[in-house]
Amino acid sequence: MVIDNHIILVFALILFLTKFCGIITKRIHLPQVVGALVAGVLLGPAVFNLAEHNETISVVADLGVIVLLFSAGMETDFKQLRSSVKSSALIAVAGVVLSIAGGFAAALFITGEPSFECFFIGVIIASTSASIGIEALHEMGRLKTKSASGIIGAAVIDDILGIVLLAVVLGLGEGGLSVASIAATLGKIILFFLFAIGAGFAANKLFGLINSKFGETRRLSIFALAFCFLMAYLAEQFGLSDITGAYIAGLALSSTRFVDYLEDKTNVLSYMLLSPVFFASIGLQVVFTGFNGKTAVFCGLLLLSALLSKLLGCGLGAKICGYSNRESVQIGAGMITRGEVSIIIAGRGIGAGLMDASLFSPIIAVVIITVLIAPVLLKAAFSK
Amino acid sequence: MVIDNHIILVFALILFLTKFCGIITKRIHLPQVVGALVAGVLLGPAVFNLAEHNETISVVADLGVIVLLFSAGMETDFKQLRSSVKSSALIAVAGVVLSIAGGFAAALFITGEPSFECFFIGVIIASTSASIGIEALHEMGRLKTKSASGIIGAAVIDDILGIVLLAVVLGLGEGGLSVASIAATLGKIILFFLFAIGAGFAANKLFGLINSKFGETRRLSIFALAFCFLMAYLAEQFGLSDITGAYIAGLALSSTRFVDYLEDKTNVLSYMLLSPVFFASIGLQVVFTGFNGKTAVFCGLLLLSALLSKLLGCGLGAKICGYSNRESVQIGAGMITRGEVSIIIAGRGIGAGLMDASLFSPIIAVVIITVLIAPVLLKAAFSK
Numbered sequence: 001m002v003i004d005n006h007i008i009l010v011f012a013l014i015l016f017l018t019k020f021c022g023i024i025t026k027r028i029h030l031p032q033v034v035g036a037l038v039a040g041v042l043l044g045p046a047v048f049n050l051a052e053h054n055e056t057i058s059v060v061a062d063l064g065v066i067v068l069l070f071s072a073g074m075e076t077d078f079k080q081l082r083s084s085v086k087s088s089a090l091i092a093v094a095g096v097v098l099s100i101a102g103g104f105a106a107a108l109f110i111t112g113e114p115s116f117e118c119f120f121i122g123v124i125i126a127s128t129s130a131s132i133g134i135e136a137l138h139e140m141g142r143l144k145t146k147s148a149s150g151i152i153g154a155a156v157i158d159d160i161l162g163i164v165l166l167a168v169v170l171g172l173g174e175g176g177l178s179v180a181s182i183a184a185t186l187g188k189i190i191l192f193f194l195f196a197i198g199a200g201f202a203a204n205k206l207f208g209l210i211n212s213k214f215g216e217t218r219r220l221s222i223f224a225l226a227f228c229f230l231m232a233y234l235a236e237q238f239g240l241s242d243i244t245g246a247y248i249a250g251l252a253l254s255s256t257r258f259v260d261y262l263e264d265k266t267n268v269l270s271y272m273l274l275s276p277v278f279f280a281s282i283g284l285q286v287v288f289t290g291f292n293g294k295t296a297v298f299c300g301l302l303l304l305s306a307l308l309s310k311l312l313g314c315g316l317g318a319k320i321c322g323y324s325n326r327e328s329v330q331i332g333a334g335m336i337t338r339g340e341v342s343i344i345i346a347g348r349g350i351g352a353g354l355m356d357a358s359l360f361s362p363i364i365a366v367v368i369i370t371v372l373i374a375p376v377l378l379k380a381a382f383s384k
Numbered sequence: 385m386v387i388d389n390h391i392i393l394v395f396a397l398i399l400f401l402t403k404f405c406g407i408i409t410k411r412i413h414l415p416q417v418v419g420a421l422v423a424g425v426l427l428g429p430a431v432f433n434l435a436e437h438n439e440t441i442s443v444v445a446d447l448g449v450i451v452l453l454f455s456a457g458m459e460t461d462f463k464q465l466r467s468s469v470k471s472s473a474l475i476a477v478a479g480v481v482l483s484i485a486g487g488f489a490a491a492l493f494i495t496g497e498p499s500f501e502c503f504f505i506g507v508i509i510a511s512t513s514a515s516i517g518i519e520a521l522h523e524m525g526r527l528k529t530k531s532a533s534g535i536i537g538a539a540v541i542d543d544i545l546g547i548v549l550l551a552v553v554l555g556l557g558e559g560g561l562s563v564a565s566i567a568a569t570l571g572k573i574i575l576f577f578l579f580a581i582g583a584g585f586a587a588n589k590l591f592g593l594i595n596s597k598f599g600e601t602r603r604l605s606i607f608a609l610a611f612c613f614l615m616a617y618l619a620e621q622f623g624l625s626d627i628t629g630a631y632i633a634g635l636a637l638s639s640t641r642f643v644d645y646l647e648d649k650t651n652v653l654s655y656m657l658l659s660p661v662f663f664a665s666i667g668l669q670v671v672f673t674g675f676n677g678k679t680a681v682f683c684g685l686l687l688l689s690a691l692l693s694k695l696l697g698c699g700l701g702a703k704i705c706g707y708s709n710r711e712s713v714q715i716g717a718g719m720i721t722r723g724e725v726s727i728i729i730a731g732r733g734i735g736a737g738l739m740d741a742s743l744f745s746p747i748i749a750v751v752i753i754t755v756l757i758a759p760v761l762l763k764a765a766f767s768k
Contacts, residue, residue, distance in 0.1 A: 005620045007443055008450070012613035019606045056443045059391055063657075066392070218655055222403045225656060229396035236389045268652040271602055272609060273447075 010051040011277070013043055018276040031136045031375040036276060038372075040283020053284040057277060062242065063229075064278030065131050067270045069243040070228040072134045072143060072152065073250020074263050080149040081251075087321030088153030091314045092128075095154070095335050096161050098313030099126040102305025110298045116172065120354050123169050124346050124363060125306045127162035129339020129371075130155030131243060135275070136375035137334070142382055147327045150318060151334035152247070159244045160189055162341055169345075170352065185239065192238035196231070196245070200252030203227050211258045221265040224253060241341065286368050290361030299362035306366050307373070310335040326381070333377035338367045394435040395661070397427055402660040415520045415759040420660060422756075424667020437668040441661060446626065447613075448662030449515050451654045453627040454612040456518045456527060456536065457634020458647050464533040465635075471705030472537030475698045476512075479538070479719050480545050482697030483510040486689025494682045500556065504738050507553050508730050508747060509690045511546035513723020513755075514539030515627060519659070520759035521718070526766055531711045534702060535718035536631070543628045544573055546725055553729075554736065569623065576622035580615070580629070584636030587611050595642045605649040608637060625725065670752050674745030683746035690750050691757070694719040710765070717761035722751045 017039040025035035043051045051057070103122030108114055130151060137143050137151070167185040171178070207227075210220055228249040235245025253259055291299070315332030323331065346363045349355040405419030405426070427435045435441070487506030492498055514535060521527050521535070551569040555562070591611075594604055612633040619629025637643055675683070699716030707715065730747045733739040 005446075005617060005626060008446065008613050008620075008626060009617040011447065012610045012617060015606055015610035015613065019603055019610075023603065056440045059440045060444070062389075062392065063395065219403055219407065221656060222399050222660070226396045226399035226403075229392050229399065233389055233393040233396060236392075242389060242392060265652055265656055268649055269656040272605060272649055272653040274657075276606070 007054075007056060010043075010057070011273075013050060014039070014276050014280040015273070017043060018280050029379075031139055031379050033132060033135050033139060033279060033375050034372060036279035037132075037283050040280035041286045042283070043280060044284035044286055046283075046286040046288055051280075051284055053281055057281050057284065060274060061278040061281035064270065064274035064276075064281075065243055066228065066232045066246040067225075067266060067274050068131055068135055068138075068278065069247040070225075070250040071263060071266050071270060072138060073247040073252075074254050074259050074266070075138070075143045076152060076251055076254055077144050077149060078251060078254050080144075080146060081153055084146070084149050084153050087318065087323070088150055089157050090321055091150060091154040091317040091331060091335070092157035092161060094317035095128065095310045095314040096126045096158065096165070098309035099306065102309040103302065106298060106301035106305045109301055110294060117355055120169055120349050121302070121359070121363075123165050124342050124349070124355075125302065125309070125338055125366065126165055127338065127341045127345075128155055128158045128310065128335045129337050129341055130158070130334065131339065132337045132371050133334040133374050133378060136378045140379065140382055145330075147318075147323070147330040147334070150323065150327070150331045154314065154331070154335060156244055156247065158335075159241050159341075162241075163189070163239050166345055166348075169354070170348065188238045189240065192235060192240060195234070195238075196248045199231065200248060203249070203252045204256060207253060207258075208256060211256070216258050216261040220258060221262055224249075224262050225266065225269075282368065282371060285364065287361070287364075290358070291365075295358055295362045298359065299365050302362060303366045303369055306338060306370055307336055330378065330381040333374060333381045336377070337370050337374040339371070342367050391438075391440060394427075394441070395657075397434055398423070398660050398664040399657070401427060402664050413763075415523055415763050417516060417519050417523060417663060417759050418756060420663035421516075421667050421752075424664035425670045425752075426667070427664060428668035428670055430667075430670040430672055435664075435668055437665055441665050441668065444658060445662040445665035448654065448658035448660075448665075449627055450612065450616045450630040451609075451650060451658050452515055452519055452522075452662065453631040454609075454634040455647060455650050455654060456522060457631040457636075458638050458643050458650070459522070459527045460536060460635055460638055461528050461533060462635060462638050464528075464530060465537055468530070468533050468537050471702065471707070472534055473541050474705055475534060475538040475701040475715060475719070476541035476545060478701035479512065479694045479698040480510045480542065480549070482693035483690065486693040487686060490682060490685035490689045493685055494678060501739055504553055504733050505686070505743070505747075507549050508726050508733070508739075509686065509693070509722055509750065510549055511722065511725045511729075512539055512542045512694065512719045513721050513725055514542070514718065515662075515723065516721045516755050517718040517758050517762055520762045524763065524766055529714075531702075531707070531714040531718070534707065534711070534715045538698065538715070538719060540628055540631065542719075543625050543725075546625075547573070547623050550729055550732075553738070554732065572622045573624065576619060576624060579618070579622075580632045583615065584632060587633070587636045588640060591637060591642075592640060595640070600642050600645040604642060605646055608633075608646050609650065609653075666752065666755060669748065671745070671748075674742065675749075679742055679746045682743065683749050686746060687750045687753055690722060690754055691720055714762065714765040717758060717765045720754050720761070721758040722754050726751050 018036040021035035021039040022032035026032050042048055100122035103125045104118045107118035107121040111118060137148050142148055164185055171181055228246050231245035231249040232242035236242045253262060311332035314335040315328040318328040318331040346360055350357045350360060401423040402420040405423040406416035409419035410416050426432055484506035487509045488502045491502035491505040495502060521532050526532055548569055555565055612630050615629035615633040616626035620626045637646060695716035698719040699712040702712040702715040730744055734741045734744060
């Protein structure tokens, strides 16, 4: 039990500074989540170097984003989500296709000639990581709007597209792409969703029984959180991201009569410790090294591609599906955040020799900047 | 952000099984905390080997016990605690002296002749780790009783005695014990308590101001938790244990008008994640290896010494100070748990060649058994 007690100080600093910066950003009419992200940058190697992104921070941050998406699932209007499946699919596909094209173009500007590397960089920025956008919607109390359902539905489909794309590019890169491997990836996804539907219905009934017998007691919220963690774990076992599993767990409980009780307890756990660590952990990964003139230009172009591809692609997709202009902009803004998936794909690509290592810092910078910009854009798009 | 996602499954299992076993032990009229400890044993290498005690579990468990003691501090009746300082001191000293004598006797039976090793083993079992007892009192709603104040006060003094003893035995063992080093240790303790009194008063005022200005809002509970973590960290910097710092932080806020709000939020954070991990983590460390006939006998004798020394020592100390028979038994029962301090001292002793390594397993077994027995005894001592 002898542990490096410095980490207790790090938790104290994270709690204090994320809230403090959040209060300041709220004062200047920015979302609190922006303040929390900035707090991480301040604490990390980029500024004061008081905390490092170690494994424990990483795990607690992961629990944080899992709990955020579990909460978002519980708050989702399931009927609205179901009715928007088709439009969500179009929004997701449009955003992904334009992102690949945009990333390709940005890379082309640097490499000078079209190559597999250009395509690979397009794939890196293809996937949305909707957690920050969803938290901003949560903070604004807008999670039950039609646009929010569109964003969440598209984010889930985006996650599926992301893993299929990853399988494709890694297969292509290693020269071993086969119909069988793509079919296996798709098969696993379908299996997971079939399983998730069954598990969701079973959990809904089971928790209903616990509630009928024992009322709104601790066991209800503790078992629900265990269910959320289990679904998050299983989603990763099927190749999806853990937050998709957590979101589905929340969705399964969203129609119960005790959902307000569960949400209340989950939210306390989230804001008291886990989500501050999650937001700070993103900022902790920011470093301002590894840039030269060329990579800085690449970074700017890639950022532009990342922003425009989702704003235009997802926005137009939404518009085609009958959303209003205003809602289309909201959806576009909600989809621009990139996240750990982009960083993971980039890391794997460098490891497999598919991409030049000097492009890693610019890609991380693009991820961080989209994360900082999205909540601000979302707030602007939702305010009158 | 690529993490070993197996740990998400471990968290799911811990949450489910600690609550499930807790429900069962409650059914058979045992404290829930016993079930949670057993859940850890089941999950760990001793039985099903589904989880291991890694650094992340250790840190989250540490946050768990810190939050438990923070909560206990907020629930403490400060006036009652202050009025029982003298009796707490006598209770603590009597328990520590008898523990050293008992440990010495148990070791003597094995080694055959009195030695420094015998004395060292006495020191190992000298210190109480009151967290489990305090949680059992919390669960029974008995934290505001006179006996509970006696136990908590004695536990804090016990912590102080523990570090002085550790400094003494390490100094003696290395042949470098000097008046200066003992004075330095004592000086640090006094400095910390002077600092803690100042910080406690300042925090009490500061949080009062935040509450007056903003009401019972999230910032109040988040900043309070940050303050708790900071005090826990600082206590360790001064050589005390982190839980003593956390307890003092809770105590500083115990007299505020918003203490119920803080306790409510802290308790949700605790029971939803942190304290299940803390209890499970103790069980995860149980292994049934490293025993032979001789060490098994030693283990039995040391256990007997550990139990009787605190029951008799602390109980008689309490009786002398005017507690009733019943209260004296309650206090004795509340003081028998040993914890990480014993394990740490034993580990250091082996490292410094002060103790035979074969005695480590029996010592861990004694710690675990006292942890399992204490809540049961406490419940019996408090029931009519």
